[in-house]
Amino acid sequence: MTRVxxxxxxxxxxxxxxxxxxxxxxxxxxxxxxxxxxxxAIVELNYVPNSAARSLSSxxxxxxxxxxxxxxxxxxxxxxxxxxxxxxxxxxxNLSLYALDVEITKRLSDAYRSRQxxxxxxxxxxxxxxxxxxxxxxxxxxxxVLNPYERQRQPRTSYIQIDNFHAAxxxxxxxxxxxxxxxxxxxxxLGHILDRFAGYxxxxxxAGLLVDPALIASPAWPPLDRAGVAAYSGMxxxxxxxxxxxxxxxxxxxxxxxxATDEIAMGALSAVWxxxxxxxxxxxxxxxxxxxxxxxxxxPLTTVHQPIxxxxxxxxxxxxETIRHPxxxxxxxxxxxxxxxxxxxxxxxxxxxCITEQHGGTDRPTVEAPE
Numbered sequence: 398m399t400r401v402x403x404x405x406x407x408x409x410x411x412x413x414x415x416x417x418x419x420x421x422x423x424x425x426x427x428x429x430x431x432x433x434x435x436x437x438a439i440v441e442l443n444y445v446p447n448s449a450a451r452s453l454s455s456x457x458x459x460x461x462x463x464x465x466x467x468x469x470x471x472x473x474x475x476x477x478x479x480x481x482x483x484x485x486x487x488x489x490x491n492l493s494l495y496a497l498d499v500e501i502t503k504r505l506s507d508a509y510r511s512r513q514x515x516x517x518x519x520x521x522x523x524x525x526x527x528x529x530x531x532x533x534x535x536x537x538x539x540x541x542v543l544n545p546y547e548r549q550r551q552p553r554t555s556y557i558q559i560d561n562f563h564a565a566x567x568x569x570x571x572x573x574x575x576x577x578x579x580x581x582x583x584x585x586x587l588g589h590i591l592d593r594f595a596g597y598x599x600x601x602x603x604a605g606l607l608v609d610p611a612l613i614a615s616p617a618w619p620p621l622d623r624a625g626v627a628a629y630s631g632m633x634x635x636x637x638x639x640x641x642x643x644x645x646x647x648x649x650x651x652x653x654x655x656x657a658t659d660e661i662a663m664g665a666l667s668a669v670w671x672x673x674x675x676x677x678x679x680x681x682x683x684x685x686x687x688x689x690x691x692x693x694x695x696x697p698l699t700t701v702h703q704p705i706x707x708x709x710x711x712x713x714x715x716x717x718e719t720i721r722h723p724x725x726x727x728x729x730x731x732x733x734x735x736x737x738x739x740x741x742x743x744x745x746x747x748x749x750x751c752i753t754e755q756h757g758g759t760d761r762p763t764v765e766a767p768e
Contacts, residue, residue: 401444409438421489424721460491461716462505462514466522469496471633472660472688473705474520477543480706481518484713490515497522502529509538516716518709521546521588530554539719541712541728546588555715555727557708561589564701564734565596566603568683569655571699571736573604575744577653577681581612583640583665584657590615593657593685612648614640615657637664638671645672645680652680652745659684659691659700666694666741681742697739704732 403421407414412431419427420435438444463481467474478494485492493514495501501523508514516539524530524542533540534551541555572580582597584590594615598608637656641664645651656662662684669676676682676696684691684700691698711730719725 401442403444405442406435406438406444409442410434457512457515457720459489460493460514461485461713462493462495462508462517464495464497464501464505464517464519464523466497466520466525469494472690473658473686476689476705477520477709480709481713484709488713488717490713490717497526501526502532505529505538506532506536509536515720516540518543518712518716520544525588537723539716539723541716543708543712544589546592553727555712555719556729557712558731559703559708559734560731561592562596562599564703564736565593565655565657565685566600567596568685568701568736569597569600570604571738572653572655572681572683572742573600573606575653575681575742577745578606579609579612579648579651579653580606581641581644581648581651581654582615582657583637583644583654583661584615585636585661590657597655612644612651614644633658633660634664634667637661637666638668639664641665641668642672645669645674653742654680654682656682656684659686659688659698662698662700662741663690663694666696666698676741677743681745683742687737691737692739696741699739699742700737702735702737704734707732 403414403417407417410417410431412435416427416431417435420432461481463478465474465478469475469478482492493508495505495508505514505517509517517533519529519540519542521542521544524545530540530551534553537553540551540553541557544558545556569580580597580601582594584594601608637660641654641656644654645668654662654665656665662682665682666676669680669682674680682698684698685703687700687702691700711732715725715728719727
């Protein structure tokens with residue numbers, strides 16, 4: 398079978414080969430109508446771009462690197478990888494995946510120097526590596542960090558994040574609005590979880606409620622290294638199960654629990670069930686992240702929705718723009734979150750008006766109808 402070429406697509410649409418190339422590369426200044434015609438011709442002719450030729454002609458790898466500091470088997474990481482892969486595909490780029498380990502700085506610098514990747518996307522833990530961030534800045538690698546915590550400020554680094562503090566505050570305010578007064582917290586001392594814990598305490602203080610240490614279970618969690626990543630598997634669930642069991646046993650009057658992540662919240666759901674109690678009849682539970690399983694557990698979990706798809710889409714688009722136009726200024730963007738109300742929460746008294754105004758990039762609660 399004869400290979401369909403870029404010139405065939407150009408003849409089919411009546412535009413120049415250069416215009417077809419610009420559409421394939423997602424370059425600006427191409428009309429919507431022309432782009433649609435080219436895309437339709439590509440589908441009709443079953444044209445497959447020659448990525449090797451494109452790379453040679455552009456002098457670029459046409460590949461982005463994603464550096465994961467969390468275990469790849471966590472729901473958050475797997476969602477992040479999937480969304481990044483899809484976004485790269487939409488722009489005609491390949492994706493290289495890197496796990497954070499003791500050799501990461503050398504591996505990434507080698508990959509960039511040898512033109513295996515054109516730019517990098519780093520998650521929270523990866524960006525906390527000072528040596529890595531310094532080396533990327535020295536090499537002038539186009540870099541964007543998702544949900545930074547310990548920022549290594551470099552002049553060319555971009556950041557995209559959510560407001561963990563205000564999102565958590567809104568979630569706890571929602572529980573307070575339902576009449577809950579004894580609200581527990583389960584989390585850990587790691588990165589942005591500390592901001593979520595701060596949001597929890599601020600909501601209680603603002604409502605005139607006691608921040609009771611007996612209702613808080615936030616164990617120390619050492620920084621993740623190669624060994625730590627291996628040991629992480631299943632740990633959030635265990636943190637939720639063990640610590641929710643502990644504080645529920647010691648505090649019979651606790652009616653609600655805010656968990657720092659959905660994985661921790663799912664462990665808490667199991668703890669409530671194992672103790673012969675029910676969610677939300679006896680204990681309301683709220684999570685954070687809105688991972689794919691949040692709507693599948695029983696009961697479906699009320700949680701803070703983190704817009705990973707929007708975060709990744711913006712990150713890939715901006716990173717590619719920076720690669721093509723090195724003078725593109727870096728961005729520092731905070732995207733909105735929302736509280737998704739499902740069936741793991743209920744009122745204990747006549748609820749006071751729920752706080753719905755926007756707080757620092759956090760939208761008002763939305764209610765998800767039972768499936």
